[in-house]
Amino acid sequence: MGTLDTTQTPGTATGVRTPGRASIPDRHLRTDRWWLAPAVTVAVLTAFVIYSTWRAFANSDYYAAPYVSPFYSPCLATNCVPMPAGADVQVFGPWWGISPALLVLIFPLGFRLTCYYYRKAYYRGFWAAPPACAVAEPHPKYSGETRFPLILQNIHRYFFYFAVIFAVILSYDAALGFRNAAGQWGHMGLGTLVLLGNIALIWLYTLSCHSCRHVVGGRLKNFSRHPVRYRMWTWVGKLNERHMALAWASLVSVALADFYVYLVASGTFHDPHLF
């Protein structure tokens, strides 16, 4: 970020100030607004973390028949509000006293934390390693993802598998939105559109994942022997080029979907019925 200290500790001539390299005292010579992208990243991610922490611990206003907030689905504890036909499977007994969202959010959280795109975003934005290209980072030592804990980023593919399961569940939730509050099918409200828009973006984000690209075909040496997987790899590759945009779009949409359910469930807003 733009506010970082621009001088390294005196006496430690490393990095771009290593003896033998062109002696230029400046940490960087960029004249463009290189700090803008990391600053925006930090602002948006911080806002999302604050919002989702509040909502995850709130343990209220997450169900407004027939809509469930994506933060609280699947609902796995007996203290979940009843959701007719919804994804509430009460595997955790009454001993689970706090918000049921905390049981499931670890999966989407882990998926996004280990996502190759978000890694780039927060390494640059929060950790300044590097803050921007050709702008010296403030850290005296760097080992990247070679050791604990960052070596754990290598398990991203497992979070991807869970993310697919979650996308299926949220699709089911969106389908349930075609009922009215009394549970009759064949209806639709603004909330249905909100949930549909969200799940579409969640699917696109999930399928554009680099691990997905690898699993469907990227790991092969010979595409010609696997024409179907080659075609799938090509499709995922096309989505993958948009992975960054989808990461942001789905982050915003999941917060908006939750906020919409919150507004309806808390009685602040009345869900307009379309039919």
Place this chain on the structure above:
Amino acid sequence: MSYRGRFKIWRGDAKGGALQEFVVEVNEGEVVLDIIHRLQATQAPDLAVRWNCKAGKCGSCSAEINGRPRLMCMTRMSVFDESETVTVTPMRTFPVVRDLVTDVSFNYTKAREIPSFVPPPQLGPGEYRMQQEDVGRSQEFRKCIECFLCQNVCHVVRDHEENKTAFAGPRFLMRIAELDMHPLDAAEETGLDRKSTAQDEHGLGYCNITKCCTEVCPEHIKITDNALIPLKERAADRKYDPLVWLGSMIRRRRTD
């Protein structure tokens, strides 16, 4: 349309140096390398610069312009304001020889550390047959002009001299990816696992996929998305995925 442009050029050698100011004529359609040549012809005949093709193909004229790693011959003057001072320095990751010329031998050392293509034992020269879809991925990486801008911008070595021994850099990790994706490379049959050695011997884990290599590549190779991340996934197959590992033990597929 010509104008008098203001420039700051780094001049010096390994012992020291500084930015020097010049005012030079700039004409329509010119690139930064033209200005450097005009400086040599008029005010600074001993200004050292390395170049060859002036067409963005030889990879010799790499430098940093207003702090951004770029080819001098492919940076048009029209991207700058006429009132702007344009700063040109040598690449800041490699030892400087003189003025804009750096010693890039680090990259040749790293190139030699990558085991080369292993010819398939059953095929003689001239008998190689490959499908286009099988070589497409590697072909993207073959566009590389070895300008080493990616090696220069990568913070792993740019900001940490001590990592130079352990880290091959994006260009050469991409070389490993190219060979690992090559349909006829027989390294595995000889017991060389490019996937795990990428991490164990060539420092793939140092890369934190922050994509600066991709940002600066003048050939627009998607180094991070198409070489480094796929290589990380391949290393994970070998080292962190018990399912894939188990599958390969049971089925023992020779190639896929």
